[in-house]
Amino acid sequence: MxxxxxxxxxxxxxxxxxxxxxxxxxxxxxxxxxxxxxxxLSLILLLSFIFLLLLLARARYSKTLFALKFxxxxxxxxxxxxxxxxxxxxxxxxxxxxxxxxxxAIWRGITSAVRVGCxxxxxxxxxxxxxxxxxxxxxxxxxxxxxxxxxxxxxLRFFPAFGSVMESIIDAQRARGMEFEKGGVLxxxxxxxxxxxxxxxxxxxxxxxxxxxxxxxxxxxxKDRTYLRDLRMSGGDYVALSIAxxxxxxxxxxxxxxxxxx
Amino acid sequence: MTPxxxxxxxxxxxxGVSFSYEGGFEALVGVSMRVRRGEYIAIAxxxxxxxxxxxxxxxxxxxxxxxxxxxxxMRTDETSVANLARKVGxxxxxxxxxxxxxxxEEEVRFGLENMDFEESESAPKAQAAMELVDIVALRDRxxxxxxxxxxxxxxxxxxxxxxxEILVLDEPTTGLDHHDSEHLMSTLRALNRSGxxxxxxxxxxxxxxxxxxxxxxxxAGRILVDADVGAVFSDLELLREAKLVAPPITxxxxxxxxLGVSPSTFTPSQLVQQIEVLRGGGG
Amino acid sequence: xxxxxxxxxxxxxxxxxxxxVSPKTVALYGVLTALTAxxxxxxxxxxxxxxxxxxxxxxxxxxxxxxxxxxxxxxxGGVGSAAADVLLGSGYFAPYTLVAKxxxxxxxxxxxxxxxxxxxIRIIAISVGGACMVATYFLSELYLLDVGWGAAIAxxxxxxxxxxxxxxxxxxxxWYVRKAYPTRSRA
Numbered sequence: 070m071x072x073x074x075x076x077x078x079x080x081x082x083x084x085x086x087x088x089x090x091x092x093x094x095x096x097x098x099x100x101x102x103x104x105x106x107x108x109x110l111s112l113i114l115l116l117s118f119i120f121l122l123l124l125l126a127r128a129r130y131s132k133t134l135f136a137l138k139f140x141x142x143x144x145x146x147x148x149x150x151x152x153x154x155x156x157x158x159x160x161x162x163x164x165x166x167x168x169x170x171x172x173x174a175i176w177r178g179i180t181s182a183v184r185v186g187c188x189x190x191x192x193x194x195x196x197x198x199x200x201x202x203x204x205x206x207x208x209x210x211x212x213x214x215x216x217x218x219x220x221x222x223x224x225l226r227f228f229p230a231f232g233s234v235m236e237s238i239i240d241a242q243r244a245r246g247m248e249f250e251k252g253g254v255l256x257x258x259x260x261x262x263x264x265x266x267x268x269x270x271x272x273x274x275x276x277x278x279x280x281x282x283x284x285x286x287x288x289x290x291x292k293d294r295t296y297l298r299d300l301r302m303s304g305g306d307y308v309a310l311s312i313a314x315x316x317x318x319x320x321x322x323x324x325x326x327x328x329x330x331x
Numbered sequence: 332m333t334p335x336x337x338x339x340x341x342x343x344x345x346x347g348v349s350f351s352y353e354g355g356f357e358a359l360v361g362v363s364m365r366v367r368r369g370e371y372i373a374i375a376x377x378x379x380x381x382x383x384x385x386x387x388x389x390x391x392x393x394x395x396x397x398x399x400x401x402x403x404x405m406r407t408d409e410t411s412v413a414n415l416a417r418k419v420g421x422x423x424x425x426x427x428x429x430x431x432x433x434x435x436e437e438e439v440r441f442g443l444e445n446m447d448f449e450e451s452e453s454a455p456k457a458q459a460a461m462e463l464v465d466i467v468a469l470r471d472r473x474x475x476x477x478x479x480x481x482x483x484x485x486x487x488x489x490x491x492x493x494x495x496e497i498l499v500l501d502e503p504t505t506g507l508d509h510h511d512s513e514h515l516m517s518t519l520r521a522l523n524r525s526g527x528x529x530x531x532x533x534x535x536x537x538x539x540x541x542x543x544x545x546x547x548x549x550x551a552g553r554i555l556v557d558a559d560v561g562a563v564f565s566d567l568e569l570l571r572e573a574k575l576v577a578p579p580i581t582x583x584x585x586x587x588x589x590l591g592v593s594p595s596t597f598t599p600s601q602l603v604q605q606i607e608v609l610r611g612g613g614g
Numbered sequence: 615x616x617x618x619x620x621x622x623x624x625x626x627x628x629x630x631x632x633x634x635v636s637p638k639t640v641a642l643y644g645v646l647t648a649l650t651a652x653x654x655x656x657x658x659x660x661x662x663x664x665x666x667x668x669x670x671x672x673x674x675x676x677x678x679x680x681x682x683x684x685x686x687x688x689x690x691g692g693v694g695s696a697a698a699d700v701l702l703g704s705g706y707f708a709p710y711t712l713v714a715k716x717x718x719x720x721x722x723x724x725x726x727x728x729x730x731x732x733x734x735i736r737i738i739a740i741s742v743g744g745a746c747m748v749a750t751y752f753l754s755e756l757y758l759l760d761v762g763w764g765a766a767i768a769x770x771x772x773x774x775x776x777x778x779x780x781x782x783x784x785x786x787x788x789w790y791v792r793k794a795y796p797t798r799s800r801a
Contacts, residue, residue: 076701100706136703143704143765150764181760185706188759192705216634220689223644224651224697231652234428239656240392241429244421245489246413246445261783262790263441265673266431268649269787270475270795274427276638276645283637433793475794 075229076132076196084126084198088306089207095313096195102317103187105324109176111331112183119190128197136196140189144182151178201225210300219288223279231272238267341365342497342528343389348398350384358384359395360552366497366530371523373531373539373560376549377574382532383424385549386499389530390419403496417446420490424501426482429489430474435466438474439488446493453492460492464518480511484518497528504538516542537578540564540597548573565595642682643689650674650694655701671695672747672776675719676740676784681791684723687743692716710758714750718743722781736785744777 084092099119106112123133151174158173199207205225209218242263249260323329343366350359358381366372366389376382387393388400391407400407403418423429432438439460443453461467464484469477474485483503490498500519504512520542523529533539539546539560546563548555550573556563563569564581577585577597584596584605591609596602634640654671674694679687695715696708722743729735751773755766 076703139702139704143761146768147761147765150768151762154763154767178762181762185759185761188706189704192700193703196700196703196705214634216640220640220644220647221693223641224647224694227645227648228651228655228697228701231649232656235652235656237423237425238428240387241421241423243412244390244392244416244419244423245429245442246416246493247441248411248413248445258779258782258786261670261673261779262786263431265653265670265677265783265787266790266794267428268653269677269791270431271427272645272649273642273791273795276641279645280636280638280641283641288634288637288640431790431794433790473794 075201076136076193077200078127078129078132078197080127080198082126082198083305084122084194086305087198087309088300088302089195089199089203090211090300091302091306091310091313092195092199093207093211094310096191098313098317099191100188102320103184103191105317105321106184106331107180107324108331109180109183111320112180112187116183116187116190119187119194122194123190123197126194126198128193132197133193136193137190140186144186147185148178148182151175151181206300227272227275231268234271235264235268238264340368342368342403343530344401345385345388346399346401348385348388348395348400350388350393350396358552359388362398362552362554364547364554364557366528368496368528369523369526370545371520371529371531371543372545372547373533373543374547374549375533375536375539375573375575377534379551380549380573381552382534382549383501384552386421386501386530386532389497389499390415390421392421413445416442416495417493418495419497419499420487420493420495422483422486422490422498422500422503424503424505426479426486427475429486430482433473434471435474435477435485435488436461436470438485439492442489442493456492456494457488460488463491463522464488478511479506480508480515483507483515487518491522495527497530498522499530499532501532502534503531504533504535512538534575536564536570536575537580540578540581548575550574560597561595564597565593643686646674646678646682646686646690647694647697650678650690651698651701654695654698670780670783671698671715672718672744672780673783673787675715676722676743676781677787677791679719679723679739679743680726680736680784680788684720684727687719687723688716689719691719706759710751710754713754714747717750718747718777721746737781740777740781740785744774744781747777748773 099115103112103115106115152170153168155174155177156169156171158171161169161171162175163170195204202222205218205222208221209215213221242260247260247263249257320331324331343364345362345364348359348362349357351357362381362385374382374385384393388395388407389402391400391402391410391412394400394408402410402415405415405418407415430438432441436457439457440453443456448456458467461470464487466481466484466488469481469485474482477485487498487500487503498519503515503519507515516538519529519531531539531543543560545558546560547557548563548569555573556566556569564577567577567582567585570577576582580599580602581594581597584592584602585594588594592602592605596605635643650671653674657670671694675687675691678690682690692712692715696712699705699708699711720743722739725739725742726736729739748770752766752770755761755769756763
């Protein structure tokens with residue numbers, strides 16, 4: 070079931086070693102940077118920077134491609150539809166009935182598409198280099214209640230298993246002659262129940278066993294749960310965080326305080 | 332309910348099939364085999380040997396990357412799974428992955444509805460299928476409240492209702508106790524006697540040895556051997572290669588070989604018979 | 615032992631602040647969240663020409679809200695759908711999804727609670743909850759992601775169909791699970 074592979078890839082790069090909290094903040098800061106930048110060129114620069122980081126994180130080609138598939142579609146949709154709905158600016162390139170296509174609108178569409186590309190890919194840096202366990206631990210360290218963190222950890226733990234269960238159910242119903250594409254809304258709804266019903270019952274059975282396991286392992290015995298390996302910021306983490314902050318603050322000040330068009 | 336056609340004619344032909352999953356894992360490598368009408372065969376192998384992948388090619392759930400599969404005269408890559416479902420009943424390993432109706436009878440009729448049978452036709456077909464596996468008494472019960480053995484029977488009835496020519500069962504005795512397991516196997520034997528072709532997917536060699544006529548042993552996506560069970564179980568080396576363990580009786584027979592016991596012994600009664608003959612000969 | 619099993623009474627702990635929810639609730643919410651994510655993921659990948667094409671994730675949001683209440687609808691629906699976005703590589707969508715699907719489950723669950731299973735109340739619950747989802751996506755794509763009117767509008771019809779099918783299937787599932795798996799009562 071390679072499809073339910075974690076996006077995370079084991080490796081030993083500086084991005085893997087970075088404190089997950091620093092990575093979360095850096096991703097948020099770089100996302101904000103994508104909104105601060107308004108020029109196509111500077112956004113392309115940011116996108117290249119993100120891809121450089123992905124390269125340094127030794128992101129696997131197949132995983133990047135899988136993740137990019139959905140984003141690229143959305144980017145294409147934005148770039149194609151933007152000029153159709155935005156008649157402002159000159160020169161006008163074409164008029165088709167009520168639709169006016171202008172050159173600046175085309176550039177604005179491409180700019181927005183590239184920005185969405187930046188927002189999407191910057192997440193990969195976090196997801197490709199941080200294990201789910203570290204991610205949940207970082208969120209708990211950042212103030213997420215432990216029981217919510219545990220709920221999240223359980224969700225991530227069971228996601229691939231339920232993915233396979235879903236595929237198995239879909240196969241089992243197809244083997245009984247069920248066709249997804251056939252019929253009206255009502256017959257289709259019944260078909261969805263044929264797939265989701267067994268999945269839910271399987272999940273509820275899992276939940277019953279799981280709650281027993283949690284109880285028997287003294288879940289909730291202490292409110293301040295301790296960890297074997299605590300998260301601790303190192304010098305390198307502070308340097309990385311400072312760089313990320315500078316990357317946002319410098320362009321933001323340049324644009325908003327000194328009105329540099331970037 | 333007896334399917335038509337000549338016995339002995341090939342109903343499944345797998346011809347030079349290779350298959351890789353998304354992500355590149357090669358699950359089948361150059362597999363060729365055939366199943367004849369009325370046969371009772373097992374596809375056996377350890378975890379990851381490709382036995383389930385091969386079985387899913389029979390009803391078109393998977394299409395070969397290389398080669399071709401023909402089931403009941405239809406190329407599986409040119410026919411819909413729904414169409415093949417009329418010919419091949421596929422019973423999945425975990426009954427909880429397919430039961431969803433609120434009564435057993437509804438569940439048994441679900442496949443028939445998919446195949447657009449009229450109410451007047453589907454009712455007697457469902458009745459006959461429930462009779463075959465002996466669950467008529469459970470017809471109004473919610474399937475989820477039944478025991479695992481009964482749930483498995485419901486899934487078998489639900490594919491039998493469409494009167495398929497071939498019945499494929501993936502590890503049907505998983506989680507069943509000895510009694511339920513034997514009961515299920517005798518039901519399958521009876522179905523086979525009434526003319527149905529049965530393909531059993533299993534890693535349980537005792538089950539294969541005692542119930543099946545022919546076994547296809549698989550390992551690492553390849554067929555190691557395709558022969559009568561007697562021949563398969565006389566070769567312990569081969570079984571080891573397939574990461575399988577010979578049934579205890581066969582292991583005992585191998586050790587008793589110097590005394591004159593045949594190494595292709597695989598049921599208790601065969602062993603007893605041979606020992607009796609040997610003792611009779613000696614005294 | 616006294617403090618060990620914090621959730622004997624089930625459901626939310628009455629104590630404010632540091633009180634943990636019961637292990638039953640943690641297990642149930644965790645598993646429903648995983649299933650929501652898995653269903654969104656599996657039913658999204660094979661078809662899906664664009665983001666927002668029909669997937670069965672909304673059925674799970676409505677199911678959670680109708681079968682286990684507004685908290686389950688909000689948390690499992692919101693977090694599960696957002697997690698699917700992250701796992702599908704569309705992490706930038708996750709915050710909007712969290713709000714869109716979370717509010718869908720929360721609002722649908724809250725309205726439905728007052729209806730005692732009356733059909734027209736449930737229809738209102740689906741409509742208002744669904745409207746929250748559609749509006750959140752539309753407004754956040756338009757004003758926060760700045761994708762332009764074209765791309766934002768392009769998603770609306772698909773999202774509305776998802777609400778209609780998801781609401782219908784979600785209600786069917788809630789009814790079905792109570793019948794097929796009766797040991798699990800309404801939380």
